[in-house]
Amino acid sequence: MKAKTVDRIATGVIVAIAVLILAVLAGLLGYLLVRGLRHISFDFLTSPPQTIKAGGGIGPQLFNSLFLLVLTMIITIPLGLGAGIYMSEYAKENRFTAFVRLIVEVLSSFPSIVIGLFGLLVIVNRFGLGFSLLSGALALTVFNLPMMVRITEQSLRSVPREQKEAGLALGISRWRTITQVMLPVALPSIVTGTILAAGRVFGEAAALLFTAGMSSPRLDFTDWNPLSPTSPLNPLRPAETLAVHIWKINSEGLAPDAPEIAAGASAVLVITVLLFNLGARWFGRLLYRKLTASK
Amino acid sequence: MKKSLLLLMTFVLALTLAACGNKGNNGANGAASPSESPSASGSASPSEEKLTGSILATGSTALQPLVEQVAQKFMADSKYSGITVQVQGGGSGTGLTQVSEGQADIGNSDIFAEEKFKDADAPKAKELVDHQVAVVAMAAVAHPKVGVDNLTKQQLVDIFTGKITNWKDVGGADQKIVIINRPSSSGTRKTFENYALGTKTEDLPGSIQQDSSGTVKKLVAETPGAIAYLALSYLDDTVQVLKYDGVEPTVENVTSGKYPVWAYEHMYTKGEPTPVVKAFLDYMMSEEIQNADVKELNFIPITSMQIARDANGNVTQK
C-alpha cells in the first residue's frame, strides 16, 4: 500500500515537472513572440538600423548573420567531413587516435568567450584581418568544427556494414567506397546534424563581439564585387550579426524604440532557429527518401 | 556523385576567397596606413588632387555612432568619393591598442591616451596625436522615487565611498542606496571620479557594475534607491537627474565651465595624420558637422567650448 502511494506521488511530481518545463518554454516563446511579432514587418526586416531615430530595421544584420553562416560553413564542412571520415574510417585504435578524440572533445567544450578572445588576439590582431566577417567565420569554425566532426563520424558509423563491405568487395579503393557508397547513405543524418549546428552558430554572440565587430558599415546591395569595401559580399568588412545587434541595442541603444527593436530582433532570431530545427528534420527526411528511392 | 570533386572545389574556393580578401585588405590599408608616412602630411596639399584610400577607425563604443554617421556623410560627399571609412567598436582600450600598433588609422577613445598607457607603456602615448572632436557630459542620476534632486560633491563622494548608505541622510526618502557603477577600467567611470568626485573609489560590496549605458539606465529606472551616472544623451523621464552642487547638467553650463563633469571624445592617430585621414578629421571638425551631427547625437560641439582642459585636469579659459 505504502509503496503505491509513494509511486503515485512520484508520478505526480514527474508529470508536474514535465508540465512545468513545457510551461517555461511556452512562456519564454510566448513572451518573445508576443512582444516581438508586433514589430516585425517587411520594412523592419529589410531597412538599415537608425542610430537615434525611431523606425530602424535589422536588414544588414539579418544579411550579415546569414552570410557569416555561409562563410563558416564553407570553411567548416570540408574540414569537418575530412576529420570525421578519418575518425570513423582511417583511425586505428592507438594513442594518436585517442589524442585526436580528446582534442575534439576539449574543442567542443571551450567557452565561446575564450574562442572569441583567441580570435581577437590571433586572427584580428596578429593576422591583421581586423574585425571582419572572415575573422568571425574563423572563430565560429573553431566551435563548429568539433560538432561537424562528431556528426560525420556518427553518421558514417551508422552506415550498415554490408554496404561498406560490398563496396570494398568490388575492388574499389577505400576512399572511393567512403565517398561514393557510404557518404550518400550517411548524408541525411549529416545534413540534419549540420543544419542543427548551424542554428547554434546563428545565435552566437560572445565570440563575435571580439571578432566580427559591433558595427555595420553602409552596404551597397547593388555592388556584388567581393573586393569593394561597401559590397555586402566583402568578407573583410566588419559585420554585426543579429545576435550581436540585440546585445548592442540592449546595452547602448540610443533610438527611442530600442526596446521594441530588441524584442523584434529577438523574435526574428528565435523564429529563425525554430525554422532551422524544423527545416533540418524535414530536409533530412526528404533527402533520406530521395536517396533510398533512387537505389 | 562527384562528392570528392565538390569537396575539393569548396575547399579551394574558401582558400582563394581568403587569399583574395587578404590582398584586398593589404592594398587598401597600405594607401592610408599612418605608419608609412608619419611626417609627410604637412607638405602634401590635399585640396589639389583627389584623395584616395581607406580609413579604419576603431575604439570607443560611445563615440562610434557619431563617427559612423559622419563617415557616411563624408563618403557621400563627391569631394571625397575616393575615400572609404570603416568604423568599428571594441572599446577605448582596443582602439588605442590598434592605432598604436598600426592596425587602425584612428583610435577612438573616451579618455586621454596618457591615462591608458601607463608606466612601461607611457612612450606609446607620446607617439599618438590627439584630435579632440567632441565633448560628452555626464550627470548623476537616481531612481525617480528617492526624493532628492541635488547632491553636493561631498555627498556624492560619501555615497560612492560607502559612508552614506541611505537616501534619508541626504534629505531623501528612507531607502537604502544601491550604487550602479561602471567597471574600474571604464573611461566613463574615470571621468566621473576625476571631475565629479575628485577621488578614486573602490568597488563596494553589493554595488552593481555594468559597462553599457542602456543597461545602467534600465537598472536605475527599475531598482529602488539606485544611483548611477549617465551621459546626457541617455537622460529621460525614467530617471531622476541630479544637480551637482546646485548646477544643472545642461549644455550651456558645460560650455561655460560651470558644470565640471565632462570629457573629451578623442580620435588618436599615430604621428601626424596622412592627407586622407586628415581630410576626414578636418571634415569632422567642420562647422557643418559640429553644429549638426554632433548636436544631433547629443554630444557637445568642441567648437562651442569656452574652456579647455588637459590630460592632468588643468582647466584654462579659451
Place this chain on the structure above:
Amino acid sequence: MNLSYKEVKRDTAVQASKPFPKHRIEEWRGKAYVYVCILVLIVTIFSIVYFIAVRGLTPFVSGGVGVGEMLFGKVWDPDAEQPLYGALPFLYGSFATSLLAAAIAAPLGFCAAIFMTEMMPKLGRTVLQPAIELLAGIPSVVYGFVGLSVIVPFLRHTFPGQGIGIMAGSIVLSIMILPTVTTIATDALRSLPSGLKEGSYALGATRWQTISRIILPTTLPSLLTGIVLGIARAFGEALAVQMVIGNAPHIPDSLFESAATLTSIITLSMGNTTLGSAHNNALWSLALILLLMTFVFVFIVRLLERRAKR
C-alpha cells in the same frame, strides 16, 4: 561471415590497391586530405592553448603577481596605485552560479527524461523532446535579455535585495543547460536493457521503486556526465550571466547580492584595457583559468564515461 570486420577491411584494401595505380593515387589523395583536416584540428587547439597561456602567464612571469595571490586573493583592484589581482570572488561566483544552476537543472532534466522514456514515450517524443531541443537553440543573448526583463524584476519583488545576483544568474543558466542534461539522461535511459526493468516489474515493484532502485543506480554515471557537461557550459557562458549577475568584484553575502564570474569580468573589461597593460594581462590570466577548467571538466567527463561503460 566468419571473417572479422578488421580482416575484411585489410584484405580488400590490399587487393584494391595493388593492381590499379589509379586507385592507389586516389586513395593516397583521400588520405592526405583527411590527415590535413586532422592536422588543422591539432594546430587549432595548440595555438589556442599557446596564445592564451603566453598572455595569461605574463602576470606571473614578469608582472610580479603570485599564483596564490591570484587564486586566493579576495581583492580585485587592478587600477589602484598598488594593484591587487585577487580572483577568488570570480572563482567563487563562477562555481556558485554553475553548481547552483546544475542543482536546479539536474532534477528537472532527470524527471523530464523519465517522463519521456518510462511514462509517456509518445507524448515525450513528439512534444517534450522537440520543446527541449528548442531551448538549446535559443541564443544566449536572448536569455540574458529575458533574464533582465523578467527574472530580475521578479526576484526583486519576491526577495530582499536588488534582484540581481547569483540566484538570477543560476536560474537563467539552469534553463540554458536543461537541454544538455535532459538529452544525455534520455539517451542513457533509452539504452538501458529492457530486461532489467521488466524483471523489476515482474517482481511486483512499482514504477517508482523500479526507477529509484534499478534505473537510477545503473544510469547514474551517465546522468552525472550530463550534469558535468551542463556545469561546463554554465561555467563558460558569458553574456547572459553578465547581464543579470551585477558584476561587483566581491564575494556576496547572499544569493541576491551583486557578484561576478570569470566570464562576466572578462567581457566587462577586455575592450576597455589596452593590450599588454597589467590589467589586460590579468584578464588573460582569468581566460587561462577558464581554459584550464575546461580541461578539468573534460577529464571528469572521461572518468564518468569510463565508469558508465563498465
